[in-house]
Amino acid sequence: LIEGFDSPPLVMMAHTPRYYQKLLEGNGLQKARDLISYWVDAPEPPPRLQRMYDRLTRMDGVRIRTIDMSRLDDEIDLILQIYNSAWERNWGFVPFTEAEIRHLAKELKPVVAPELCPLVFVNDEPVAFALALPDFNQVLHRLKDGRLLPFGIFKLLWHRRNINQTRVLTLGIKPGYRNRGFDAAMIAHIIIEAGKLGKQRGECSWILEDNVEMRNGIERAGGYEYKRYRVYEKQL
Secondary structure: OOEOOOOOOOOOOOOOOOHHHHHHHHOOOEEEEEEEEEEEEOOOOOHHHHHHHHHHHHOOOEEEEEOOHHHHHHHHHHHHHHHHHHOOOOOOOOOOOHHHHHHHHHHHHHHOOHHHOEEEEEOOEEEEEEEEEEOOHHHHOOOOOOOOOOOHHHHHHHHHHHOOEEEEEEEEEOOOOOOOOHHHHHHHHHHHHHHHOOOOEEEEEEEEOOOHHHHHHHHHOOOEEEEEEEEEEOOO
């Protein structure tokens, strides 16, 4: 973290001390890439985003639905297909194996809100997906000893109703289906569904600084940069 120290991290995000940047650079490490976190205060999609969402959902052959937790194994197969295709040209990308993504799904299953996980199909082909989670960090700080068991889990479940923000962890679109507004449609979907769940603000993170297409999509949704992280490297 190099900018945005004045607010706490959302679920599954890091928060490092200010002096890390000086310490790392003082030891010869240099910037490799910056990663950006956007903040979105949106109880409902901005009008332009809503129009794009309405237009896309009315198009022949285009379908947006949420993840079906009762068919999770099948859904994971679709997500793996989209994910490895969508990110294959991103800096630092390493493809998920089937074992890795199934392990991750098992870890996330207890905290997933299916309404916040849209999948986009074009003529029944899966072409895009997004994953957002309720910000359980708003609750976890209440667990003074940091333990879920034996009693922490009950406190977590009781207070989850007070969670009022979300984090969009990932959003990907297969090559060949980009620049059609699917990014905006999925963000609009998440804003709409999060609002129904009482969550009217949140974070989109993290985004590579040179991912202009994704940054533009989030900014169209009213997002603004509020945290910046840096990946360092050093020649050996």
